[in-house]
Amino acid sequence: MQAPSYTLQEDLRQQAVDSYHIVDTEPEEQFDNLTELAIQICGVQHALLTFLDKDRNWYKSNNNVPFTEAPRSLSFCGHLIHNPHDIMIVEDARKDIRFHDNPIVTELKSVVFYLGVPILSEDGFAIGTLCIFDDKPRQLSDSQIASMKLLGKQAEYLLNHRKHKLNQSNIHKKLERTNDMLSEFAAVASHDLKLPIASIITTADIIKTKYKTKLGKDGQDRLNLIKDCSFTINEYITGMLDMYTSEHGIQKSFETINIKAFFDNLLKINLTSQKCQFWLPTETHVINSNKIALTQIFTNLFSNAVKYNDKDNCIISVNVTENKSHYKFTVTDNGPGIEKSNYKEIFKLFKTASETDNRGKKGNGIGLSIVKKLVKKLNGEISVTSEFGKFTTFTFTVEKPTTLTIN
Structure with missing residues (x-):
């Protein structure tokens, strides 16, 4: 042998x-x-x-x-x-x-x-x-031998397909673990960074009060700058934390949502909404969707509309419709509008349409990137139309849960 x-x-x-x-x-x-x-x-x-x-x-x-x-x-x-x-x-x-x-x-x-x-x-x-x-x-026979060769090729195809599928599954698991680690890090970093920032703000207020007569106008202005910068950093950290944790809500189950009650509750917890008039759907409209994701989407859209509005009377209107497979939402504000060349840019991380908001502060460009991320996760699309100086309308869709497959 x-x-x-x-x-x-x-x-x-x-x-x-x-x-x-x-x-x-x-x-x-x-x-x-x-x-x-x-x-x-x-x-x-x-x-x-x-x-x-x-x-x-x-x-x-x-x-x-x-x-x-x-x-x-x-x-x-x-x-x-x-x-x-x-x-x-x-x-x-x-x-x-x-x-x-x-x-x-x-x-x-x-x-x-x-x-x-x-x-x-x-x-x-x-x-x-x-x-x-x-x-x-x-x-x-020759045909039997040829058939065996073809079966061998089919075996190779099935093996390679199995290998690629397994590799993709392993990559997906690694990405999930990495994402979990990033989310955990973001939460810890957010907490650890916000504490000293809060101390800086508090200390600046104490110094202003205690040494007001000694500081003079220049000293007061510098302390105000410290506070403004600290608030900006705090907003940035909050935005980054939201960015890393925005997918968490997608994992939750879907639920029945009464649109009127949804917006009533949303405006109660959104203090910036007091600066604007909201024209909301008045008819009874019930949808079945992810409430956590929708809350974050509308919170970010409303917040941007209020912060960048340049009119004496701020107005934000919302409309809801649906077809067989999707819910469709529009949010229109009477703010400064967006140049057409910026339509795609505004959804990118750290990109903004305006240099500063109506308080003179520079935005961090995180909110709309989160909105687009959440809409995409819900198998929807988002777009913007605007007339510069007059209005901006954001239109987005969300797939109904009977057909939704989360990737």
């Missing part, structure tokens, strides 16, 4: 096997179908989909075979992988010098005829075989 030797690039070949994460996994129907089809086409007793793993030949699909592996030193497949681009046919193993005294042939008497098709990895290494065998000599 001639035991199969290891390949010249065995380390690389084994790495290719390991990259598929398939050895010692449970049977899968798609592979069992291939070996069953091989038996039906060729009229043989047995078929295997095997992987040459270190010192063993492991069977992913073992059709009509009562065990799942065999020593690599006894395997026919171990010889095949040395010629990764050719099939191997043994019509009568009892007459082949490589196998005539192999225990599989002489003792088990299970393999006399053998045909193996090499299974190649994406980088060209022979990682296993699709093989058929029988306990008596056989000869296959």
